[in-house]
Structures are given as C-alpha cells and as structure tokens.
Amino acid sequence: MDARDDPVVWNAWYPVGAPTDIRRQHATRTRLLGHQIDLTIHKTWISAACEGRPLPVTERLGYVWTTLGRPDGPPQSLLEYYEVDRVTMNIWSTPIKCSGLRIIDNVIDNAHFPFVHPGILGDAAHPDIITAEPIIDEGGTLWLPSQRAWLPLTQSVAEYTYRIADPYTVILYIHRPQSPGRHDFLGIFAQPVDEENFIAHKMFAWVHENWMDERRLKSDQQWISVQDKYVLERHTEKRLPLAGLESSVSVDVGSLAYRQWLRDKGVRYGAVQ
C-alpha cells in the first residue's frame, strides 16, 4: 500500500541514523516509507529532502529524525536521556527483512526471553512472566507497566516498563532496584524502509556504573539483537497480523494490547490487512 493512505504512519517522525554514523559513513541516501531520502551533511547539522522537497529534521535521543508528513508536534522525548551520569550510544542501525511493527511486537514480549536469549535475558527453568494491565495515557501513548521476568545475569527478577508513543517505536524502562524511581533505557526505533523491510536503530541510555566497559556493552547488546534478528527474519508472513492469523498462537498481554492499539489507530502500513 501507499504509506500516504495511512495517516498515523505517514505523519510520524522517524530516525534516519545517528549523526556520528551518517558523518563517518557519509551516508547521504536512505529510504523511508518507500521513498528515497537524501541527507546533506552540514557543518553543525544534517538536513533531509525527498525528491527535492526539504523535510523537517530534529536531532534527538542520539538520532536525526525526519518526517514525510505533518506531525502534530516534535518527535517523542525522554528527558532522562540527557542526565549527566548516563552512558548513551547507538548500539546499531541495521537492516532487518520484515515489517518494523514486528520488532516492536517482539521487544514487548518477555515470554521469548528464555527461548531466544537463554542464559542472558531468560532461563527455561524460570519461564514465569508477571504482567500488569496496559495503560493508554491522555497523549495516546501505550504503556505496559511492571512486566517482571527472571534475569539470569543478576539471578533475580527484573522489572520492565514499555512505552509505545508511535507505532514503530518502543522505549524500554529497566527498573533499577538499587535506586527506586530511576531506570536504564533501551530504545528500539524502527525506520520503515517499506512494508517488509526496516532499519533497526537501538538506543542505549543506562546510568553509569564503574564496571561498565562501553565496547563490551555495545557488543553484548548487539549479540542480543542478532538473536532477535534471526527470529524476526524467519517469519513466513513479513508483516504483522493485527487479528486473526496468529490468534491460535498464545501472545502475551502486551502483544495483544499493542495490536489492539494499532487497530484503534487505523494503522495498516506494515500490517496484514
């Protein structure tokens, strides 16, 4: 379908890369929603255009964001990202061969941890997942609060909250038990190249700790994403079914809430209609 026929998707902001990567790789051409995007690297900023039409750009959360449509505000924010005691980086910007909606659906499904990330994010001996009721706030953002799952790395139950402000993005809040009220953050921002291909941008913003080694953190996070990429690219249906098709497969509360939220918004681009 033509992305213009899906106003929620067309009018959203999308990241097109981290400024440092764009500069280093001189990546002046990318794709978004079936259209070529030309990037121009200036001394202090990066501009974007589509078929000669200048597009709005904003640098935020470590990425250059642009839009083909008319968003009703700036790109989503996360003020904590800018706290001075955080380590922030782009884990990767990598192409994945399926709908970007699929990765959001994957990220919010803790039930896959023991099977896809054994020994890292989950453990087959501790498959229990505790979930709470999804919330939609007054801004229309979908929240999946307080999802609990066993974390082998710390040998304890970890608590996660997911924030979905746009169909193709999710921010993961990892609760910090030693500092209540604070979180470590991972952002998964999908740049839909077309309905069945996207570029996964993975934002990292954790509170700094003395044990941290940035290169190690990056490679560990990339390894987790490689495991998800392997699974994502093996779906026979590249787009995300919002109803029907996968209803025989048990999906968790979060996944059901996300698919319902997409249906209520009328999202069709990247979904099975």
Ligand SMILES: [Fe+2]
């Ligand atoms: Fe995963």
